[in-house]
Amino acid sequence: MVSRQMRSPFGRPAGLGSAKEGVEHWWRERVTGVALLPLTLWFIVFVMHSSRDYAAFVAWLKMPLATCMMILLLIALFYHAALGLQVIIEDYVHSAIKSPALILMRLSCFGLVVVGILAVLRIVFGH
Amino acid sequence: MSDSPIAPPRPRSPNIQIYRPQLTSVLSIVNRISGGILAVAGIGLVAWLVAAADGPQAYSAAQSALASPVGRIVLFAVTFAFFLHLCGSIRHLAWDAGYGFELRAIYASGWVVVAASIVLTLAAWIAPLFVTW
Numbered sequence: 001m002v003s004r005q006m007r008s009p010f011g012r013p014a015g016l017g018s019a020k021e022g023v024e025h026w027w028r029e030r031v032t033g034v035a036l037l038p039l040t041l042w043f044i045v046f047v048m049h050s051s052r053d054y055a056a057f058v059a060w061l062k063m064p065l066a067t068c069m070m071i072l073l074l075i076a077l078f079y080h081a082a083l084g085l086q087v088i089i090e091d092y093v094h095s096a097i098k099s100p101a102l103i104l105m106r107l108s109c110f111g112l113v114v115v116g117i118l119a120v121l122r123i124v125f126g127h
Numbered sequence: 128m129s130d131s132p133i134a135p136p137r138p139r140s141p142n143i144q145i146y147r148p149q150l151t152s153v154l155s156i157v158n159r160i161s162g163g164i165l166a167v168a169g170i171g172l173v174a175w176l177v178a179a180a181d182g183p184q185a186y187s188a189a190q191s192a193l194a195s196p197v198g199r200i201v202l203f204a205v206t207f208a209f210f211l212h213l214c215g216s217i218r219h220l221a222w223d224a225g226y227g228f229e230l231r232a233i234y235a236s237g238w239v240v241v242a243a244s245i246v247l248t249l250a251a252w253i254a255p256l257f258v259t260w
Contacts, residue, residue: 030223033216040209048255051190054183061179074173081166088163112173119176 025083032080039073058123067124074116082109150237158215161208168205206251210244 050060060066085105093101146152178189192198218236221227227236 030220034220037213040213044206044209044251048251049258054179054186057179057186077169077172081162081169084159084162085166088159112170116173116176119173119180122180123176 025086029080029083032076032083035072035076036080039069039076042069043073061120062124067120070120071117074113074120078109078113078116082106085109150234150241154215154218154237154240157211158219161212161215164205164208165212168208171205203248203252207244207248210247210251211240214240214243214247 046060046066051057061070082105086102089098089101089105175189175193178185193202218227218240221236227233
């Protein structure tokens with residue numbers, strides 16, 4: 001039988017899971033979670049000892065590795081948070097505010113990443 | 128039947144009101160709750176960075192807020208939530224890879240998560256008292 005579509009028969013179901021989105025959400029949650037493992041442990045170990053006085057904290061954050069790790073931490077943290085909060089909202093909110101809540105949550109996570117990164121850059125490069 | 132518009136709402140399974148809490152179910156919801164707490168803590172992290180970006184005065188104000196009794200309790204709770212979520216998620220990754228599904232293993236790993244979270248939380252709070260860089 002010749003299909004009138006350009007797509008192969010396999011192309012139609014490829015990547016489509018139960019919700020027609022496949023395992024993408026689940027997989028991204030895992031990848032960001034694994035990324036957060038070293039990032040958060042680094043944060044706990046190093047911030048705890050260098051955050052006491054302002055000058056020491058700024059000097060520490062100005063190190064290129066610390067700057068990069070801090071920005072990566074913010075991105076991975078709020079990406080992971082957005083994925084997790086999405087599932088919580090989907091599971092418990094069944095009223096009309098479900099979609100607005102999802103949009104508000106995701107925009108908030110975007111906004112927090114931007115504000116966080118900007119704060120880091122301002123600390124590192126000065127005012 | 129279930130798809131009838133006039134059907135009364137039926138209790139859904141699992142009916143948690145009559146369910147005896149078990150380690151498995153408690154740790155399941157704990158992982159979700161701790162994740163929610165950590166998402167809120169993320170707002171605090173950004174606020175702390177913004178204070179540091181503002182200058183020494185705002186930074187020391189943020190630091191003294193964190194050092195206050197309420198600040199310390201919140202910070203301690205966030206630390207515990209963090210290690211619960213971390214250890215619980217490592218358990219989930221093991222399940223994802225196909226390991227630890229036997230009932231004994233599930234309970235053993237569950238208690239390991241509880242014990243490791245307590246030990247790591249205490250270690251994170253005690254270690255700075257002894258370690259000087």
